[in-house]
Amino acid sequence: MADVADPKATQATPALRSQSEVIAFVIMAVALVVAPAFAYPVFLMKALCFALFACAFNLLIGYVGLLSFGHALFFGWGAYFAAHLAKVGAVSLPFWLGKWHWLVIPLPPLPPELAILGGALFAALLGLIVGALAIRRQGIYFAMVTLALAQMMFFFAVQAPFTHGEDGIQAVPRGKLLGFIDLADQTNMYFTVLVIFLGCFLLIYRIINSPFGEVLKAIRENEPRAISLGYKTERYKLVAFVLSATFAGVAGATKALVFQLASLTDVDWPMSGEVILMTLVGGLGTLFGPVAGAFFVVTLENYLTTIGQWVFVVQGAIFVGCVLLLRRGIIGELARVLRIKL
Amino acid sequence: MFEIFGISSQALFGQLLIGLINGSFYALLSLGLAVIFGMLNIINFTHGAQYMLGAFAAFFLLQYAGLGYWWAIVVAPLAVGATGIVIERLFLQWLYKLDHLYGLLLTFGLALMIEGTFRNFFGSSGLPYAVPPELQGGQNLGFMFLPNYRAWVVVFSIAVCLSTWFVIERTKLGAYLRAATENPTLVRAFGINVPRMITLTYGFGVALAALAGVMAAPIYNVSPQMGANLIIVVFAVVVIGGMGSIMGAILTGFGLGVIEGLTKVFFPEASNTVIFIVMAIVLLIRPAGLFGRGV
Numbered sequence: 172m173a174d175v176a177d178p179k180a181t182q183a184t185p186a187l188r189s190q191s192e193v194i195a196f197v198i199m200a201v202a203l204v205v206a207p208a209f210a211y212p213v214f215l216m217k218a219l220c221f222a223l224f225a226c227a228f229n230l231l232i233g234y235v236g237l238l239s240f241g242h243a244l245f246f247g248w249g250a251y252f253a254a255h256l257a258k259v260g261a262v263s264l265p266f267w268l269g270k271w272h273w274l275v276i277p278l279p280p281l282p283p284e285l286a287i288l289g290g291a292l293f294a295a296l297l298g299l300i301v302g303a304l305a306i307r308r309q310g311i312y313f314a315m316v317t318l319a320l321a322q323m324m325f326f327f328a329v330q331a332p333f334t335h336g337e338d339g340i341q342a343v344p345r346g347k348l349l350g351f352i353d354l355a356d357q358t359n360m361y362f363t364v365l366v367i368f369l370g371c372f373l374l375i376y377r378i379i380n381s382p383f384g385e386v387l388k389a390i391r392e393n394e395p396r397a398i399s400l401g402y403k404t405e406r407y408k409l410v411a412f413v414l415s416a417t418f419a420g421v422a423g424a425t426k427a428l429v430f431q432l433a434s435l436t437d438v439d440w441p442m443s444g445e446v447i448l449m450t451l452v453g454g455l456g457t458l459f460g461p462v463a464g465a466f467f468v469v470t471l472e473n474y475l476t477t478i479g480q481w482v483f484v485v486q487g488a489i490f491v492g493c494v495l496l497l498r499r500g501i502i503g504e505l506a507r508v509l510r511i512k513l
Numbered sequence: 514m515f516e517i518f519g520i521s522s523q524a525l526f527g528q529l530l531i532g533l534i535n536g537s538f539y540a541l542l543s544l545g546l547a548v549i550f551g552m553l554n555i556i557n558f559t560h561g562a563q564y565m566l567g568a569f570a571a572f573f574l575l576q577y578a579g580l581g582y583w584w585a586i587v588v589a590p591l592a593v594g595a596t597g598i599v600i601e602r603l604f605l606q607w608l609y610k611l612d613h614l615y616g617l618l619l620t621f622g623l624a625l626m627i628e629g630t631f632r633n634f635f636g637s638s639g640l641p642y643a644v645p646p647e648l649q650g651g652q653n654l655g656f657m658f659l660p661n662y663r664a665w666v667v668v669f670s671i672a673v674c675l676s677t678w679f680v681i682e683r684t685k686l687g688a689y690l691r692a693a694t695e696n697p698t699l700v701r702a703f704g705i706n707v708p709r710m711i712t713l714t715y716g717f718g719v720a721l722a723a724l725a726g727v728m729a730a731p732i733y734n735v736s737p738q739m740g741a742n743l744i745i746v747v748f749a750v751v752v753i754g755g756m757g758s759i760m761g762a763i764l765t766g767f768g769l770g771v772i773e774g775l776t777k778v779f780f781p782e783a784s785n786t787v788i789f790i791v792m793a794i795v796l797l798i799r800p801a802g803l804f805g806r807g808v
Contacts, residue, residue, distance in 0.1 A: 307800040311617060314614065315752050319745060322745045322749075447621075480632040480633040481633060493618075494615050
């Protein structure tokens with residue numbers, strides 16, 4: 172992972188380093204507040220959801236060194252669960268007691284904030300299960316295990332009745348946030364998404380720079396040494412995995428409300444590939460890289476919608492180009508040239 | 514005709530045969546992945562696309578050159594293997610000193626490019642490829658009907674797997690390969706051209722995938738996404754077996770194919786997911802994989 176954290180890029184004093192991050196954050200926040208004046212809100216909201224998704228993914232790859240090839244699982248199921256809660260509400264859980272019974276929790280359709288929270292919690296639960304299995308293997312196997320488990324849950328999404336198979340959960344009501352902010356209004360929805368994004372971004376920043384985050388980076392650099400220092404690295408990795416899954420779930424749930432749709436596309440493996448692409452383009456292990464990468468990829472796809480399957484060819488070419496020539500990503504290179512931390 | 518557990522023998526053995534066929538492809542593909550990973554330290558995500566290329570090569574040979582199945586089974590692996598050698602020289606050779614994940618990402622990108630290009634020209638629907646005339650028809654074994662072509666696929670892939678195992682584990686060339694896997698620098702010091710061996714190994718692994726593709730062409734249709742979902746299942750097979758052992762990869766491939774076939778008989782809803790469930794169980798019980806050495 173030598174390319175992810177380049178010590179030369181962080182030679183400035185710690186105060187200056189965090190300063191550059193604060194300045195970059197303020198620029199980003201201001202730009203996003205005024206952005207609706209210049210771009211379509213739906214486009215911006217899509218980019219923000221994917222940016223959050225990529226930040227969540229980056230928490231694992233960039234700061235723990237774990238490549239999850241199945242993050243669509245948390246994004247997609249967060250979207251499904253939130254969409255279901257917002258549209259239907261009632262949840263039935265099968266349980267075994269001599270024979271199968273259904274435990275029906277008779278919920279009404281929930282307001283958006285609770286739907287997103289529900290989606291996030293469900294993604295966290297999935298993250299706990301998948302993470303506990305996946306961290307039993309390291310390196311390349313970790314990627315294959317996450318990919319395989321995500322594919323399994325994809326087949327489950329195809330078969331489960333509440334996901335409505337190929338149709339997906341359509342016409343999800345956006346509802347009224349906290350009972351009085353009508354999210355059917357595009358501007359209200361945009362600023363809700365923006366607040367969710369910035370809030371999660373700051374939380375991730377806080378996690379990365381906490382003592383917990385320092386241990387994660389130690390695991391990334393040299394896991395055996397972290398173990399020899401007495402850290403139970405498996406637990407740290409699991410917590411990081413669950414956190415990453417939760418943020419991915421928030422991103423998916425928010426996306427479901429924005430587009431009023433949760434579909435198979437969100438859980439399928441190309442989505443996992445897309446979030447890797449965004450993070451790689453922006454810069455693995457950089458704070459702002461995933462955001463830049465997400466905006467880059469979403470913009471690109473916006474322009475490429477007319478060329479059909481060639482989108483995949485372009486994506487593949489970007490993958491190849493980034494791995495061969497631009498392993499630090501856009502933001503990583505920028506940080507290296509400016510000798511600051513971003 | 515007789516019944517076992519209330520299932521007719523026809524259905525049971527029919528699914529077992531399909532399981533063995535799928536198992537042949539799992540075994541050939543995971544074998545290729547294991548050989549490539551051993552030498553290059555790269556998980557070849559392009560493997561599924563190269564399997565698809567093998568099937569398309571057979572289709573093209575028939576369509577445009579009039580060369581049938583028996584030509585295809587020789588020419589297609591050689592041709593696709595040659596593209597593999599080009600890929601290794603152009604892209605992969607720069608990645609050996611980097612973290613494993615970059616190899617995975619690069620080959621994933623290549624797979625997207627290849628499969629996207631083919632989907633563009635051939636859509637998503639499959640193209641038919643006829644069973645060669647010599648292998649049409651089948652045998653009635655009393656308890657089931659055995660199509661000749663399917664019997665051929667199972668027998669031939671077992672033969673290919675075992676010869677690969679023999680070459681790697683029992684010959685001088687294989688000894689060089691295994692030594693270069695353990696310590697490439699030392700093997701180079703003995704005057705063996707390790708970089709060329711690496712290149713040829715990748716070409717061989719790719720050729721195995723293409724061979725599987727040619728064999729699959731008459732069974733499934735030739736379609737651009739025939740490899741995309743298969744490769745994920747093969748990854749699960751590789752996780753279950755562990756990549757340390759050639760024989761392990763072969764046995765796991767066939768075993769899981771059979772398990773999948775049986776699941777189709779007894780619990781059809783889970784037939785898509787059973788391999789992933791087995792993977793989860795194996796991870797809980799034996800995290801290193803059934804035949805794995807370490808993690």
